[in-house]
Amino acid sequence: MIPAAFDYVRATSLDDALARLAADDGAKVIAGGQSILPLMKLRLARPETLVDIGRLTELQGVRRLPDGRVAVGALTTYAAMIADPILGHYGLLRDALPNIGDTQVRNRGTIGGAIAHADPASDMPAILLALDAEVVARSATAERTIPITSFFEGAFDSALRPGEIITEIRLPGGRDDVGSAYSAIEQPASGYSIAGVAAVIGARSGDRWGLCAVGVTGVGEHPYRATAVEQAIRGGASVADAATHATDGITVASDIHADREYRTHVAAVQVRRALEAAAARLG
């Protein structure tokens, strides 16, 4: 398929890109192009102008912030994240990143593009939800920080406003008393998750877990925090019992790959597996 005609400009800086977006309602940014180009080829997206931010080095890379948190530039690719020693400390990233897409997708696809696209079955959103990440977005006039828990608003819909560019994603610093894991069952042809679960769990204090955060993708209209699971764990339930709450309050998706009943079942299975794997990493 051939996209509709469009103009192309390569941004020279973040400010240049933001100014171009502010001046043109029909402009959209392209980063790695792994999601927007297929959409354009199917003519499901028809931007009048593509503003290419892919080479802006100011939005690439991983750095530790003075307060101990970790900032991942929006243009950091999956491949760069896999190779990064700071991110190597996060068990759930070690589990998930090598299985996202194929080599080309991992070399080109970016973390910012993945969450801006807001695919309801994308892996990164579940991980960032479990980590309680923050998204930093900038427009031509302002910068704001969006908690990841309020970022995903629907299928392919996020809290990002027209004219905003994600500049970085902030993660809590890695902690020795916290274990994390990612477990997913994937649609074999596309690799997208039918149910993908990211779990973060804190060391036990007495008979209770210190903390519990569970992000789920592929199951609902958009990735979500499985708060009923988290509450059950905090209340002292076993992992197996807590996992049965994986889809509480969620309208579970049903499609040709997995009907509602099956997806509901595998969501609970993946929650259990992710929590068990996260707990096992606590040692």
Ligand SMILES: Cc1cc2nc3c(=O)[nH]c(=O)nc-3n(C[C@H](O)[C@H](O)[C@H](O)COP(=O)(O)OP(=O)(O)OC[C@H]3O[C@@H](n4cnc5c(N)ncnc54)[C@H](O)[C@@H]3O)c2cc1C
């Ligand atoms: C064959 C294939 C297999 C895949 N398999 C998986 C998989 O297994 N798991 C998975 O999770 N994903 C998978 N993906 C999706 C992939 O993760 C995303 O396509 C990729 O991460 C998107 O990043 P990008 O930089 O290519 O975004 P682009 O395609 O460049 O952009 C995507 C959207 O985000 C916007 N955007 C990009 N960057 C920014 C920014 N910094 N600020 C604001 N808006 C921005 C663009 O305007 C566009 O609307 C697959 C994709 C392909 C093609």
